[in-house]
Amino acid sequence: MSDHEFEKQVHQKLEELKLRPSDTVWMEVQKKISQDKRRRRFLWLWLPMLFICLTTSGYILYRFTWNTENTSNIAKAVPASISNEPNAETSNISTKQTSTIKPVSNNNSQTQKNTTAPIQKSDNNQPDVITPAAAHETTSVSTLSSKKQPAIVVTEKNIEKKTIGSKNKKQTQQTLVDYANGNIPIEGMNNITPSSVKPRYRKKKAAKEANAIKDAPVQQELVRVEEVKREQEEAMNVTMPTMVNDVDNSIATNKAVTMPFMSRYGHLLRPDSLSAANAAVSIPRKRPSLWHWGVVADVGYSRIAESKLLQLRGLFGEKYLAEDLSPSASPTGVTSGANSFNFSASTSSKKASPIQPDLSYSVGVFVQRALSPRFKLSLGVEYTYMSVNTQVGQNVKQPIVISTDTVNGKVVPEYYKTPGYSSTNADATLNGAAAISQRTYYDQKYRYRFQYLEIPVLANWQINKGRKLPPVVLEGGVSISHLLSVDALHFEGARGIYYKDNSLFNKTQFNFLTGISVGLLQRSKHPVWVGPNLRYSLNGLVDKNVSTGQYLWSTGISIKMLLGRL
Amino acid sequence: MTPVIVNHYQEMDYNRLVKDCLKGLPEAQRQLYEHFAESMLGVCYRYTKSVADAEDVLQEGFIKIFRNLHQFKFEGELGGWVRRIMVNTALNYLKKNSRYQTDLSFPDTSLHPVSDDNPEVTMQAKDLAELIRQLPAGYQTVFNLHAVEGFSHVEIGKMLGINEGTSRSQYARARALLITWLKKTTVETKKETYVRP
Numbered sequence: 203m204s205d206h207e208f209e210k211q212v213h214q215k216l217e218e219l220k221l222r223p224s225d226t227v228w229m230e231v232q233k234k235i236s237q238d239k240r241r242r243r244f245l246w247l248w249l250p251m252l253f254i255c256l257t258t259s260g261y262i263l264y265r266f267t268w269n270t271e272n273t274s275n276i277a278k279a280v281p282a283s284i285s286n287e288p289n290a291e292t293s294n295i296s297t298k299q300t301s302t303i304k305p306v307s308n309n310n311s312q313t314q315k316n317t318t319a320p321i322q323k324s325d326n327n328q329p330d331v332i333t334p335a336a337a338h339e340t341t342s343v344s345t346l347s348s349k350k351q352p353a354i355v356v357t358e359k360n361i362e363k364k365t366i367g368s369k370n371k372k373q374t375q376q377t378l379v380d381y382a383n384g385n386i387p388i389e390g391m392n393n394i395t396p397s398s399v400k401p402r403y404r405k406k407k408a409a410k411e412a413n414a415i416k417d418a419p420v421q422q423e424l425v426r427v428e429e430v431k432r433e434q435e436e437a438m439n440v441t442m443p444t445m446v447n448d449v450d451n452s453i454a455t456n457k458a459v460t461m462p463f464m465s466r467y468g469h470l471l472r473p474d475s476l477s478a479a480n481a482a483v484s485i486p487r488k489r490p491s492l493w494h495w496g497v498v499a500d501v502g503y504s505r506i507a508e509s510k511l512l513q514l515r516g517l518f519g520e521k522y523l524a525e526d527l528s529p530s531a532s533p534t535g536v537t538s539g540a541n542s543f544n545f546s547a548s549t550s551s552k553k554a555s556p557i558q559p560d561l562s563y564s565v566g567v568f569v570q571r572a573l574s575p576r577f578k579l580s581l582g583v584e585y586t587y588m589s590v591n592t593q594v595g596q597n598v599k600q601p602i603v604i605s606t607d608t609v610n611g612k613v614v615p616e617y618y619k620t621p622g623y624s625s626t627n628a629d630a631t632l633n634g635a636a637a638i639s640q641r642t643y644y645d646q647k648y649r650y651r652f653q654y655l656e657i658p659v660l661a662n663w664q665i666n667k668g669r670k671l672p673p674v675v676l677e678g679g680v681s682i683s684h685l686l687s688v689d690a691l692h693f694e695g696a697r698g699i700y701y702k703d704n705s706l707f708n709k710t711q712f713n714f715l716t717g718i719s720v721g722l723l724q725r726s727k728h729p730v731w732v733g734p735n736l737r738y739s740l741n742g743l744v745d746k747n748v749s750t751g752q753y754l755w756s757t758g759i760s761i762k763m764l765l766g767r768l
Numbered sequence: 769m770t771p772v773i774v775n776h777y778q779e780m781d782y783n784r785l786v787k788d789c790l791k792g793l794p795e796a797q798r799q800l801y802e803h804f805a806e807s808m809l810g811v812c813y814r815y816t817k818s819v820a821d822a823e824d825v826l827q828e829g830f831i832k833i834f835r836n837l838h839q840f841k842f843e844g845e846l847g848g849w850v851r852r853i854m855v856n857t858a859l860n861y862l863k864k865n866s867r868y869q870t871d872l873s874f875p876d877t878s879l880h881p882v883s884d885d886n887p888e889v890t891m892q893a894k895d896l897a898e899l900i901r902q903l904p905a906g907y908q909t910v911f912n913l914h915a916v917e918g919f920s921h922v923e924i925g926k927m928l929g930i931n932e933g934t935s936r937s938q939y940a941r942a943r944a945l946l947i948t949w950l951k952k953t954t955v956e957t958k959k960e961t962y963v964r965p
Contacts, residue, residue: 208887208889208943208947209914209915211888211889212889212896212915212916213915213916213918215889215891215892215893215896216810216814216893216896216897216900216916217893217916218893219807219810219813219814219893219894219896219897220806220807220809220810221806221809221810221813221819221822221894222805222806222809223805223806223809223823223826224823227805227823227826227827227830228798228801228805230827231801231827231830231831231834232794232797232798234831234834235797235831235834235835238834238835239792
C-alpha cells in the first residue's frame with residue numbers, strides 16, 4: 203500500500219457516512235428561516251414609518267415652538283389696528299393680514315404691486331460563510347463529495363435492522379420529483395440512523411449518550427461489551443496501552459496522554475478560517491473589509507445664537523434678536539435719490555424682531571471604518587438645509603446705500619422696514635381721519651434659508667457591548683461646510699431696515715457635531731442608528747469684522763443606515 | 769439484496785433549487801435540506817462527541833446556509849459550498865463549547881514521524897467514525913481536517929492558529945493511535961466471529 207492508502211480508505215469510508223437527523227432539526231431551521239423572513243418584511247414597513255413619525259414630530263415640535271413665541275407679537279398688533287381705524291374698510295383687514303401694503307413712493311404701479319403681494323404665512327403650510335468563489339477554487343473537498351462518494355453502501359444487515367423510512371422519507375420522495383430528473387426515490391438509500399435517541403434531547407449527560415450509542419444496531423454487532431468500557435475510557439483519554447504492540451506508537455500514545463493540555467485552542471479558532479482553500483495550494487484568505495458605506499439623514503430645527511463669553515443667547519430658548527450691523531461709529535447721513543434718510547440726530551436705533559427657529563434637515567452619504575469593534579471613524583458628504591425666520595415690515599423696492607464697519611456706501615436694490623405702522627408720502631397730502639385710515643400695519647414672516655455642502659468627520663464610540671441591549675453609540679466630530687446659497691437679511695438698527703447682502707456671510711463654516719444614537723436591526727444587512735444630534739457652528743455666520751457673533755446651530759433626529767462594505 | 773447506489777445529486781437542478789429557495793419557497797427549502805442533511809450530519813458527527821452536539825451543529829449550519837444562500841453564485845459546486853459551511857460551523861461550535869475547549873489543546877510538541885503502517889480499513893463507516901470520535905478533541909479535529917477534508921497542514925495551521933509542525937505532529941499521533949485501535953478492533957471482531965459459532 204502507498205503512504206496515503208490509509209487516508210484514502212478513511213476518506214472513502216467516511217464519505218459514506220450518512221446519518222438521519224431528527225425531525226426537530228428541520229423544524230428549528232424552518233422556524234429560524236420564517237423568523238428571518240418576517241423580520242425582513244417588517245424592516246421595509248418599519249423604516250418608512252419611522253421616517254414619517256420623526257418628520258411629523260419634528261414638524262410639530264417646530265410649530266409648537268414657533269406658535270408659542272409668536273403669540274405675543276400678534277397680540278400687540280391687534281388692538282393697535284382696531285383702535286386707530288374706525289373706518290369700515292380698514293376694519294375688514296384681518297389682524298394677521300394687516301399689510302394692505304402701501305408704497306413708500308408715489309408710484310401707483312408700485313403700490314398695486316405691493317398691495318397684491320401676499321403676506322407670507324407659515325409656508326410650512328458575513329460568517330463565517332465561505333463564498334462560492336472560494337468553494338469553486340478549492341475543488342478537492344467538493345470533488346470528493348460528489349465524485350468519489352458512492353453515496354451509500356447498504357448492506358442487507360442494515361436494511362433489515364433499520365427503522366428508517368419514516369414519514370419524512372416519503373415527503374422527501376414526493377418533493378424530489380420536482381427537482382430531480384432521475385426521480386429515484388431517496389427511500390432506496392437505507393441510511394444509518396445514528397441512534398435511537400429521541401430528538402432534541404440536546405443537553406443530555408454523557409451516560410445517556412453512551413447508552414444511546416450502545417443501542418445503535420451497528421454498534422451492537424461490532425463493538426459489544428467493549429463499547430461501554432470505551433465510553434468510560436473516553437473521558438480519561440485512555441489509549442489502551444495494553445493493546446499497543448508497536449513501540450513507536452506506544453510512545454506516541456503515552457506522550458499524547460501525559461501531555462498537559464493547554465487551552466490555546468479557544469482563541470485560535472477563527473470563525474472564517476475555512477474560507478481558505480482546502481486544496482494543496484494555499485490560497486490567501488480574504489478578510490472582510492473594515493470599510494462600510496451608508497446613507498444618513500436628519501431632520502429637526504435650527505436657530506441662530508448670539509455667542510458671547512459664557513453666554514449663548516438663543517441656544518437655550520431665549521429670545522434672540524437680529525444683530526444690528528450699523529457702524530459702531532456715529533452714523534452719518536446716507537442718501538439715496540428720492541428715498542432720503544437723515545438719521546444723524548433725529549432717528550433713534552430701532553429694535554429688531556426676534557429670530558425664530560425653523561426647519562432644518564440634511565441628507566448625505568458616508569464611509570465608515572472600524573478601528574476596533576467599538577470605535578469607528580466616518581467621513582461623509584451631506585447637503586444641509588437650515589432656516590430661521592423673523593418678522594419684517596414693509597418691503598421697499600428702492601435702492602438704498604448701506605453702511606457697515608467694513609462696507610461703506612454699498613447699494614442694495616431693496617430693503618424691508620421693521621414691522622409696524624407706516625405712513626407714506628401720500629399720507630402727507632391727506633389730513634385728519636383720512637390720514638389715519640391710510641396707516642397700515644406691516645408684518646410679514648421672512649424665512650432665512652441657508653444651504654450648505656458639508657463634509658463631516660465623526661468618531662463613533664459604542665458605549666455598551668450591545669449584546670443584550672441595543673448598542674448605544676456616542677458620536678462627536680467636526681465638519682467643514684461650504685455655503686451654496688443663502689436667502690437672508692441683515693439688520694441695521696439705526697434706520698430700522700433689513701437688507702440683503704450675501705457677501706457679508708462667511709462662505710465656509712466649521713461646525714462641531716455631536717449626537718447619541720441607538721443601533722437597530724444590527725443583525726440585518728442594513729443596520730440602522732437613530733438618535734438625537736446637535737450641530738453648532740464654531741465660526742460666525744457673518745463676517746467677524748461686521749458682526750459680534752451670530753452662530754447657526756441645529757438639532758434634530760438623525761437616521762443612519764449602513765448599506766454595504768467597500 | 770443489492771444495495772441501491774443513487775447519485776441523484778448530479779441530476780438535481782441545483783440552480784433552480786437555489787433560486788426557488790431564494791424566493792422563499794418552503795418546498796424548495798425542505799428539498800435542499802433533505803438533500804444534504806444526512807451527509808452533513810455525518811460530517812458534523814465526526815467533529816463532535818455526541819449526536820446531540822452534531823445535530824446542534826447541523827441546525828446552526830443550515831440556518832447559516834439559508835441566510836447566506838444569496839452569496840452562492842452558481843460558480844462552484846453547491847455540495848462543496850454547503851460542506852464547507854458545515855465544517856466551519858462545527859469548528860466554531862467546538863470553539864464556543866466549553867466542554868471542547870478544555871479538551872482542545874495543541875501543545876507545541878516535537879515532530880512525530882508518520883508511521884508507514886497502512887492497515888486495511890474493513891469496518892463500517894459508522895464504526896470508523898466512532899473510533900475517530902474517541903480521539904482527544906485536538907487529535908480528532910486535525911485528523912478530520914487533514915485525512916477527510918483534505919486540508920494541508922499549512923492550511924490547518926492557519927485555520928487553528930497553530931504551527932504547521934504542531935499540526936503534523938498532532939496528526940501523526942492521531943493516526944498512530946487510530947491505527948492501533950483499528951488493529952485491536954479487528955482482532956476483537958475476528959475473535960468474536962470465531963467464538964460465536
